[in-house]
Amino acid sequence: MTRLHSFHGGIHPLTHKKESTQSPIMSAPLPAQLIVPFRQHAGEAAKPVVQVGEYVLKGQLIGEPVGMISSSVHAPTSGTITAIEMQQIAHPSALPDLCATLVPDGKDEWGVRQPLSYRQLSSDELQKHLRRCGIVGLGGAAFPSDMKLSHPVVVNTLVINGAECEPYITCDDMLMRERAEGIVRGIEILRHALGTDSVLIGIEDNKPQAIAAMQRAVDDSSHPFKVVAVPTLYPGGSAKHLIKVLTGVEVPSGKLPTDVGVQCYNVATAYTVHRAVEHGEPLVSRIVTVTGNVEQPRNYEALIGTPFSELVALSVPKADTNRYIMGGPMMGVELPAVNVPLVKASNCVIAASDALFPPPPAPMPCIRCTRCAQVCPVELQPQELYWFAQSHNFGKAQEYDLFDCIECGACAYVCPSNIPLVQYYRYAKSEIRARDLEKRAADLARERHEFRQFRIEREKQEKAERLAQKERAAAEAKAATAATVVATQVDPTADADDTQQMRIDAALARAKEQAAAAMPKNTEALTPEQRAEIEAIEARRAHIHELAADAGADDEPPKHSQGN
Amino acid sequence: MLSSPFITRPLTVDRIMLRVLYALLPGITLYVWYFGPAILLSIALAVTAALATEALMLKLRDRPVRPFLADYSALLTGVLIALSIPPLAPWWLPVVGTAFAIAVAKHLYGGLGSNPFNPAMIGYAVLIISFPQEMTQWLSPQGVGQHMLSLGDQLRYVFSGVLPVGMQLDALTMSTPLDTMKTQLHLGMPMSDIRDLPIYGRLAGKGSEMVAAGFALGGIYLLIARIIPWQLPLAFLGTLFALSGVFNLINPAHYAPPLFHWFSGAAMIGAFFILTDPITSPTTAKGRIAFGIGAGLLTFLIRAYGGFPDGVAFATILMNMCVPLIDAWTQPRIFGKKKGSER
Numbered sequence: 001m002t003r004l005h006s007f008h009g010g011i012h013p014l015t016h017k018k019e020s021t022q023s024p025i026m027s028a029p030l031p032a033q034l035i036v037p038f039r040q041h042a043g044e045a046a047k048p049v050v051q052v053g054e055y056v057l058k059g060q061l062i063g064e065p066v067g068m069i070s071s072s073v074h075a076p077t078s079g080t081i082t083a084i085e086m087q088q089i090a091h092p093s094a095l096p097d098l099c100a101t102l103v104p105d106g107k108d109e110w111g112v113r114q115p116l117s118y119r120q121l122s123s124d125e126l127q128k129h130l131r132r133c134g135i136v137g138l139g140g141a142a143f144p145s146d147m148k149l150s151h152p153v154v155v156n157t158l159v160i161n162g163a164e165c166e167p168y169i170t171c172d173d174m175l176m177r178e179r180a181e182g183i184v185r186g187i188e189i190l191r192h193a194l195g196t197d198s199v200l201i202g203i204e205d206n207k208p209q210a211i212a213a214m215q216r217a218v219d220d221s222s223h224p225f226k227v228v229a230v231p232t233l234y235p236g237g238s239a240k241h242l243i244k245v246l247t248g249v250e251v252p253s254g255k256l257p258t259d260v261g262v263q264c265y266n267v268a269t270a271y272t273v274h275r276a277v278e279h280g281e282p283l284v285s286r287i288v289t290v291t292g293n294v295e296q297p298r299n300y301e302a303l304i305g306t307p308f309s310e311l312v313a314l315s316v317p318k319a320d321t322n323r324y325i326m327g328g329p330m331m332g333v334e335l336p337a338v339n340v341p342l343v344k345a346s347n348c349v350i351a352a353s354d355a356l357f358p359p360p361p362a363p364m365p366c367i368r369c370t371r372c373a374q375v376c377p378v379e380l381q382p383q384e385l386y387w388f389a390q391s392h393n394f395g396k397a398q399e400y401d402l403f404d405c406i407e408c409g410a411c412a413y414v415c416p417s418n419i420p421l422v423q424y425y426r427y428a429k430s431e432i433r434a435r436d437l438e439k440r441a442a443d444l445a446r447e448r449h450e451f452r453q454f455r456i457e458r459e460k461q462e463k464a465e466r467l468a469q470k471e472r473a474a475a476e477a478k479a480a481t482a483a484t485v486v487a488t489q490v491d492p493t494a495d496a497d498d499t500q501q502m503r504i505d506a507a508l509a510r511a512k513e514q515a516a517a518a519m520p521k522n523t524e525a526l527t528p529e530q531r532a533e534i535e536a537i538e539a540r541r542a543h544i545h546e547l548a549a550d551a552g553a554d555d556e557p558p559k560h561s562q563g564n
Numbered sequence: 565m566l567s568s569p570f571i572t573r574p575l576t577v578d579r580i581m582l583r584v585l586y587a588l589l590p591g592i593t594l595y596v597w598y599f600g601p602a603i604l605l606s607i608a609l610a611v612t613a614a615l616a617t618e619a620l621m622l623k624l625r626d627r628p629v630r631p632f633l634a635d636y637s638a639l640l641t642g643v644l645i646a647l648s649i650p651p652l653a654p655w656w657l658p659v660v661g662t663a664f665a666i667a668v669a670k671h672l673y674g675g676l677g678s679n680p681f682n683p684a685m686i687g688y689a690v691l692i693i694s695f696p697q698e699m700t701q702w703l704s705p706q707g708v709g710q711h712m713l714s715l716g717d718q719l720r721y722v723f724s725g726v727l728p729v730g731m732q733l734d735a736l737t738m739s740t741p742l743d744t745m746k747t748q749l750h751l752g753m754p755m756s757d758i759r760d761l762p763i764y765g766r767l768a769g770k771g772s773e774m775v776a777a778g779f780a781l782g783g784i785y786l787l788i789a790r791i792i793p794w795q796l797p798l799a800f801l802g803t804l805f806a807l808s809g810v811f812n813l814i815n816p817a818h819y820a821p822p823l824f825h826w827f828s829g830a831a832m833i834g835a836f837f838i839l840t841d842p843i844t845s846p847t848t849a850k851g852r853i854a855f856g857i858g859a860g861l862l863t864f865l866i867r868a869y870g871g872f873p874d875g876v877a878f879a880t881i882l883m884n885m886c887v888p889l890i891d892a893w894t895q896p897r898i899f900g901k902k903k904g905s906e907r
Binding site for chain 1: 566567568569570571572573574575576577579580628631632635637675676677678793842843845847848891895896897898899900901
């Protein structure tokens with residue numbers, strides 16, 4: 001038996017999982033149209049590779065990955081692409097994103113599927129295949145799964161996350177009950193690629209049927225995987241917390257599980273890996289729970305891009321339903337509209353009413369009771385973070401590890417003053433990010449300004465130098481001309497051919513003049529005008545010397561008095 | 565649009581405060597049993613003053629009155645002040661103390677959640693400094709004083725200062741067991757003789773030791789119900805016990821034994837109901853231990869060497885001042901951050 005560890009805090013909200021586990025997973029019918037966003041994963045959005053009007057087969061690539069962290073997007077069924085445009089998606093911001101609209105032809109005809117034998121695949125090849133098949137983490141973050149194989153570090157333990165700790169959500173539970181064999185095959189593929197021996201499958205102990213099914217599938221496969229029942233405690237399904245419970249290892253703050261030799265995949269991800277490798281099927285559908293204020297809560301296998309409204313209609317929402325939540329009640333987001341499409345990360349949609357999720361009473365002041373700190377799984381001091389966020393003391397908030405907050409909502413769940421704590425943390429995080437961006441922009445602007453100042457200064461200097469040089473050259477040329485006139489009596493009307501010779505002569509004269517300057521002046525060769533000029537210059541110099549001497553004498557006494 | 569979490573199941577502020585009030589009931593019941601119903605009158609006066617002042621201050625600060633009055637925090641402050649002043653004190657004493665506590669110590673600092681000092685203890689401190697005379701008229705417990713006043717007599721005395729014919733105030737009141745001990749020790753009476761005085765019972769003051777036990781009982785309920793953290797009362801009572809124990813061992817003639825300290829004055833109510841006020845105490849486990857130790861140390865020092873017979877109120881206020889520092893210095897390590905790194 002695996003020795004289990006524990007983490008600090010956590011809560012026991014009512015699970016409400018029974019409602020949606022009474023009936024088996026049902027295949028959702030083909031909707032009239034599918035809306036497939038090109039950004040369904042963490043990282044860069046996929047780039048459309050189909051044209052409007054193009055006929056596509058099921059599983060055909062319609063969006064290819066861009067950059068390192070990105071993934072592919074495929075046609076969920078066969079049909080015609082009728083639009084590629086900005087549409088509303090399942091994001092609380094209600095901002096539109098680029099989506100392809102696909103009108104199914106009803107044949108649901110697969111394109112080319114390329115099953116592979118994983119034993120012959122290198123980790124590298126598998127990685128490419130997963131990227132091609134658009135496999136992303138189905139636990140919620142939708143991180144491209146191929147990236148998790150690309151770490152050159154050693155992975156000693158593969159943790160498979162079947163905890164499903166959030167209330168209401170049962171899609172992983174039902175998947176494990178009904179398709180344990182596929183999951184186990186997927187796990188084996190991942191294990192093979194990572195080259196690990198130890199595989200721990202963590203499932204919360206409120207899912208005995210899933211645990212039994214997984215155990216059976218593991219036994220049948222004769223792989224040495226361990227199915228471990230972990231205590232039901234929210235948020236035990238957070239990857240880092242499940243790793244702590246199963247292995248006792250605490251993933252350091254800001255590090256990845258692989259840094260401590262552990263890699264973690266969700267059970268549903270493992271299942272899609274199996275479908276992608278052994279059936280050649282890209283990720284075009286998923287299991288989604290429809291529950292809450294509906295007549296028939298259950299799980300559906302639905303195509304990516306199916307509008308939520310179609311799924312919800314299948315479960316018949318009750319009359320007082322007034323909003324929909326994607327995800328669970330602890331971390332989910334309210335849908336901006338019910339007709340937005342299902343994406344790879346959508347594990348659950350909850351029909352909500354004011355009776356089911358009563359709006360919280362008006363918040364009261366924080367009384368520092370620290371019930372939030374008692375339940376915080378990251379061992380933060382939520383009451384301090386709240387105080388700092390509220391007073392815009394963002395530096396302090398960062399110092400108190402704001403960015404380690406996983407926004408699980410346990411603090412707000414227990415807050416006696418009904419303070420929407422998570423909202424404060426989200427606000428503080430986004431403010432800090434925005435300020436960082438601003439600061440970076442400001443730094444750049446300052447650098448540019450400083451460089452401009454420097455450049456202007458440099459240009460000025462260069463100009464001054466050039467000017468000085470020019471003046472010097474002009475003066476020398478003048479002197480040289482005069483000298484040559486005297487020395488050689490060159491005809492000033494000499495033609496252009498002689499210019500070169502004149503220049504050489506001038507240079508020679510300049511050299512001679514310089515030599516003369518170094519020597520006692522030979523005043524005999526000077527014209528009377530020149531002599532007069534020299535005298536005038538000498539007189540001016542003498543006058544300047546006098547003035548300077550006077551000034552110096554004036555300056556001296558105070559200098560001395562200042563000295564000591 | 566709301567955001568997650570969409571479900572909450574909190575133990576709300578009002579329910580927390582209500583449980584604290586319930587936990588005071590055993591102590592109050594024993595108070596009435598040993599000292600007569602006068603305390604109920606004090607409580608009524610203080611609570612009325614507390615709620616009226618709270619409502620007025622909320623109005624002045626343009627805050628919603630109803631939700632804040634319904635959180636029972638002002639009510640609790642009133643009850644705690646009533647319990648810390650003599651029941652026979654003139655009517656305006658609990659009123660002034662409570663009004664000051666609520667208006668100045670609570671609302672001028674920003675109201676519920678923002679006050680750095682325990683309002684009840686500030687109220688008490690203001691009264692003992694401003695009206696020392698009125699603050700010493702403690703009722704004698706049953707069987708010690710020569711008379712017991714009826715509730716009607718008490719009402720009349722509290723509001724008009726007139727006692728029934730033939731009764732002397734001195735015959736009804738006494739100084740507290742802690743006060744008496746301090747005075748007698750000062751006069752050179754050895755501890756053993758002092759303890760033989762009729763006002764003393766088995767552990768501490770007759771009657772008052774039982775009231776303290778009642779508060780301890782309520783405190784244990786609060787601990788079990790996880791309304792208060794265990795570190796504060798444990799560190800406070802532990803420190804008080806250890807210090808008084810050491811001094812009592814060295815010089816038993818001059819220093820009272822640990823249990824006397826525990827069951828005298830405000831030690832028990834302080835340990836479970838005053839120091840544990842979440843707003844004015846540290847938020848970290850280590851910080852709470854430090855806070856409790858500091859308060860225990862100061863209480864003992866004030867009792868043994870200070871100018872006031874009891875030290876819980878001043879110890880609390882002094883330690884309240886240290887809370888931001890204690891919190892800043894005792895931040896625990898978070899998940900994924902090893903000890904000593906970063907901070």
